[in-house]
Amino acid sequence: MTPFLSNKHDQTSWADYMASCAQVARNPGLQRFYAAGVPDPQTPIGEVPLVALDLETTGLDAVRHGIVSVGALPFTLERIPLAQSQYWVVQPRQPLSEESITFHHITHSEIEIAPDLGDILAELLEVLAGSLVVVHYRNIERPFLNRATRTRMGENLLFPMIDTMQLEARVHRKRRWAWLKRLSGRPSASLRLAESRERYHLPFYTGHHALLDALATAELFQAQIARHYSPQTPISDLWC
């Protein structure tokens, strides 16, 4: 069963999937995470605890590249409390290229003293457990996290996510004449984090820091709900 590969998955399957994982998981951290489960799909988004998550990686390919930092920020539709933010620099098992150093502003020396992702995983899972994770572009966070646990513990780490990029794509695909614009070769709206935020008049942040991007994602999600949805929207309309 691979619900994460399908966009039109059965709405009850996430809860079932998490429950079954909880039964077979060997790693205690993973076991606790799965056991915390997910909220009922009909729960209004306004009532669900959320966590914005962002990974900075050495590249885009989960097989060849590794994670260098993790930012996590628990929040709700009403408030994003910075005091609860979490940030880790971790040592990727893949070599760090020069480009990615300038990109993430994380240096070799920082990396050298950083722990392995495996050492902070339990902490991270504790932050995520029981909350709905919000990311911008799930095709980084989801495969990289899964790959990292598979290589370290031989187990999967898969869970439902809200992807603000996908929510943004929905808005722009829905637009009338969007197909015509595409045909006429006009550039379609960029779905990148900074450009998406701009459409909601959110301030510009210097990007590519895991915690700041997590905050940027949380703010974007609040804005998307305020403009296109409502706190009553069931989470099943939003997650994937």
Place this chain on the structure above:
Amino acid sequence: MNTELLEIRDHLGRFAPFDRLSDELLDAVAGEVQVSYYRADTEILARDQETHELCYIRSGAVEMYRRSGSLYNRLSEGEIFGYSDLLRRRGVQFPVRAIEDTLIYFIPEAVFERLCEENDDFADFVEEGGSALKTTVEQQRHNSDMMTSRVRKLIRRYPTMVEPSATLQETAIRMRDESSTSVLVLSFPDEDQSQQFTLADGQSWKLAGILTDRDFCTRVLAAGVTPESPVTEVMSKDPITVQSEESLYEAMLCMLRNNVHHLPVLHRRRPIGILHLSDIVRYETHSSLYLVSNIFSQSNVEGLRRLSVEVHSAFVQLVSEGADSQMIGRALSSIGRSFTRRLIELAQEEIGPAPIPFCFMALGSMARDEQAIVTDQDNALVLSDDFVAADHDDYFLKLATFVSDGLAACGYSYCKGDIMATNSRWRQPLSVWKTYFSTWIDEPNPERLLDSSIFFDLDGVYGEEVFVEQLQDLVASKASQSPLFLAAMARNACNRTPPLGFFRTFVMEKDGKHNNSINLKRRGTAPFVDLVRVHALACGSNAQNTFNRLEAINKARILPEGGSARLGHALEFISMVRLRHQVMDIEAGQQPDNNIEPESISSRDRHYLKAAFETLSHAQKFIKFRYPIPTKGRRTET
């Protein structure tokens, strides 16, 4: 918190009052921030809602409303709200709505309280209205050494003093032996004990005069007075003195105003030294002092005109040395008076002495000792009641024309309303002036009220100052007894209103409309002056300076407790912003004016200006109730 969230910290650190927090406090704030997004047109705080957070606008804009639904404030990036409710531990007083998509940083009450406790500047900033302005105004003052240094600091030696029986030669010998450049002449005390003091030997004395080494040249040798003559014959009688605990600025202004270079310094009544112009100049260079003494050494209008360009640099120096608005107003008025006096002297050299006594009278800002760098001339002539138009008017018209043209040449432009002694209406004997003033007070109409607001700030500049004093007394005693006049003046004082505040690069009016710039005189200082004049007239004060009037008002207890101090602080703040912007204009090589563009006002100044405008607005509302229109006199209103 994670120090990685520098974006938040740095943004806060750019705006008042966070800009003056220590790094440690700023980290503490940033770490506790809670973020929330509001779409345009949604409510952020509802009326009476319980609140436990300070709100900071990270991006976007909000509006606050009064209970009546009218606009209270419009705020944008970097501004805060919600603090007054937190301070007073009450529900939300002014509901807040986002008028654009807005990102708010909420700062928890505990952090807010810590900031108020640990940072005075922060505490002052969030304290509403009066007290915050007070601290800010006082802080500006404390930055100036000249304002805080006392006269006694410059007193190095005991003064040379001689008894009334001393001859000029004996006096000169004492001066030589003690190498002093001036000497104080004492006399035996008379019935008036107010000026008496006792020296170490137990003998009682009174200060009778002063004689300087310059006087030995001009009054003794040049005049052929013999060395055996008594010193009392040539001394300057009843010298102007200064108290030892006065500030150096006070001493400087005293020299400016009276054009004297030696000031006996008294501790209580006893002379403890003599302050010389050079002592102050050595302490700090003072172009205004040089300027005034130079004015009196000019022998023609062209010389005065050349000198007048230095008024700007004297002004810039005063402001940069941290003088307050009252000091600057007095210094500039002294300079203006000196030009006027010198012009009258020059005129008389040309047209001869006056056929009858007269007083040249200053009106408006010069009379109030509140002259600004941008000013026009308002003056008039009060003539002796011996005035016969056919015989005398020609002379006084010539005098008035000479002075008025001279002032215009020196940068004091002609009065647009023709309030100048060149206008025959304003060149009249004392009795006519008394009739004018009585009629204006008894039967006010719009024109007379306008005249009153100019002429009831009046002061003598040259000649028989007692004429003007009589007029001041008449106004003071008569106006206070005329409820109708006061009511009409009170309404007039509300004609020019302050704006609500600032929003981004605009001036925001009470109806929410925007303007590109604000005239800080028309919308700020002038309405204050008008308002204070009414109260001062009501309490029968003949003070002319607005701050002196506020003191009189305070003593008369016309305003609620602390009211006159609040007005003073608000006026001082607006005045200083105006003066600092004029300095900026001058330094940028532009003509200084009273118009200020909001983009050149710092976030801190905006915050305090808003509070000062609010103080003015409240005072304008109050004054209408304080001086109601008497029912009988209703017909003459409007």
